[in-house]
Amino acid sequence: MSEINNKNTSGIEKDKFFAPENEKRTVTAPDGQIIEIDPLNDYFCGDAPRVHKPHKNKLFESFLNWARAESIWVLGFGTGCGSIELYPLLTPRFDAYRFGIQMAPTPRQSSLMIISGYLSVKTLKRVVRSYEQMQNPKFVMGLGSCTINGGMYWDSYNTINRLDYYLPVDTYIAGCMPRPEALLAGFNHLKKAIKEGKGEGANKYAENFEWYKANQKKIIKDWNMPDYNW
Amino acid sequence: MKELLQRLEYRFDVSDIVQKRENQTFLTIDKKHTISLITHLRDIENFSHFVLLTAVDWIEDNLFQLTYILHNPEVNIDIAIRTMISRDNPEMDSAHHLWEQVATYQRELKEMFGINFPGSPGVNDSFILEGWDDIPPYRRDFDTKKYTEETYFPRPGRQTNDPAEYMKNKLYPNG
Secondary structure, eight states: OHHHHHHHHTTSOOOTTOOGGGSOEEEEOTTSOEEEEOHHHHTSOOSOOOOOOOOSSHHHHHHHHHHHHHOEEEEOOOOSTTHHHHGGGGSTTTOGGGGTEEEESSGGGOSEEEEESOOBHHHHHHHHHHHHHSOSSOEEEEESHHHHHOGGGTTOSSBOSOGGGTSOOSEEEOSSSOOHHHHHHHHHHHHHHHHTTOOOHHHHHHHTHHHHHHHHHHHOOOOOSOSSOO | OHHHHHHHHHHSOOEEEEEEETTEEEEEOOGGGHHHHHHHHHHTSOOOEEEEEEEEEETTTTEEEEEEEEEETTTTEEEEEEEEEESSSOBOOOOTTTOTTHHHHHHHHHHHTOOBOTTOTTTTSOSSSTTOOSSOTTSTTSOHHHHHHHHSOOOTTOOOOOHHHHHHHHHOTTO
């Protein structure tokens, strides 16, 4: 393995943060065929995200929005202390399922990402990767005052202050921490916005892609991943 | 506890012995003899549990204080060993050969305080701050507020009120 790495990287100035799993390499397939793998080009789509315009037929679009609002699948990704507030929602006492809300284990099967509480730079990198893997239409909910202005971590060296500089946020829920009732109110607010056709976060992200990337790259200094992680 | 401290004083050049609790004592030793004292405590005095390793930045004295806390589960006694190292060349002997988990503490101190532990496994890998390029953030000359304002797009409009002043103005507006 080390021989292969040396062969491929010789003569090229190596990025300090380049991840070893992204290096070009030759691999012997199970059938004996020798293939070359360039993960950055083979595993990821190099294109930037595209804007998906709403359907021309307004009636049909409103039907789609109704369907999107009534089956919100939440990515099970707790970034901070607020993720503890999410679990009571699924219990019989609060029962978020009656609003069509359930948890999904993978980014590609979910439509809502909840940034639950403070977001450190290290987590933001994972959040960006997960968010970009989600399929359109996708929504972001900022939970707690940490995502609004930094909250009690506003002067911390490693937590972001404003989430809307890095991801397009559809709903904020204020509080530290918000109770599950506040979360349910936030979900209803989000559903209302989606039904009115205002859940256009993914398009906003695609339109202002360069601005979001510049903000993300300003703080994620070891950017050892492709620009768009589809 | 007393007998143990007497034994330690007899063998090592320990100073500043402060008994903080009935079963917890702090003592100071110079940098050279720290690891041998820890080894002695672990192998001969049965301090088998390594509780933590942390650092304090004494910027006025140009020193870092390292604190190793060891625990003896048989008699339920804690001993905290303080050692001062220079801030100009912060380097300390590694203790990872005594307990494996010490390497993690040392890796954290390398990142947060910039204290080097040569030979400790993975000590140069990033721990929490990936790709940090400023001075280590736990050092007291690192200005967190300034760094945040330059980096994280603070939301304008944040203001604070002194509660006493605010209530005074509200209740007695005429002074």
